[in-house]
Amino acid sequence: MVASSCVIVALAVVLHYEVLSRLHRFLDVTKMGERPRILTLIFVLLFTHIAEIWLFGLSAFFLLQMPEQGGIVGLESITLFETIYLSATTYTTLGYGDLTPTGHIRFLYGTESLTGLVLVTWSASLTFIELQRQWQGRRRHP
Template identity: 50%
Template sequence: MVVLATLLTVVLCVLLHYEVSMALSRRMERSTRSQRQRFLTLIFGLLLAHIAEIWAFAATMSLLLEISSTGDVIGITAPGFLDFVYLSATNFTTLGYGDMVPTGPIRFVMGTEALTGFVLITWSASLTFLEMQKHWRTNHPD
């Protein structure tokens, strides 16, 4: 069950990231707005996508941890959903503070989330770089 839930969450996040990235890239091409507005839209759009992906993994963790055989998280005495969002964010960004530690099969979700987060963050950085190469005007900044 943990592996299936993890795979579904990864697929959801990758598809979401693809759709958001394509929409933002198309918007950059078609926009007549200022350079500042276009790039701020790109960056905030990508940040919102990452936040949605973090919340998707948090929801998966929260649901799975309702089932006793999937494991536990040491460091949370009375877990609320925002605890799982925090744990998800530290995993997604590969920051990993270590104040919350997964035990049992749920570790698969968290390990996979770290890899997925790393890939999606790198994808966002690559897209931003490519868009900057195409659209960054150094002679006439807005």
């Protein structure tokens, strides 16, 4: 479980890095207006986070097919939708508490929570940098 979790975290971080890197370069060279730039930034970031949630959810779904990896209290059967839901609440650190992982799979969900916190913060930093550029541009060019 530790090795699987590390691979999944690495994939999520590399995905995030690649998307943010390309997005930042795109925003540097694009001639879009302020609104389209910000909307593009936000939608790309949202879809990237959704993809990362699905990465963790799909991984949990497949790992939970092996009973020795644990289970999820609150579910009669493990479904893809439920693992995606639990992934979303874990990644965002929302954690409703209606579903609880048990056994070794807890390690994956614990690392997902930390990873989600870091990646959401990373996205917020890029958003701030882009907004700061917009604000500074307004001051220089009234």
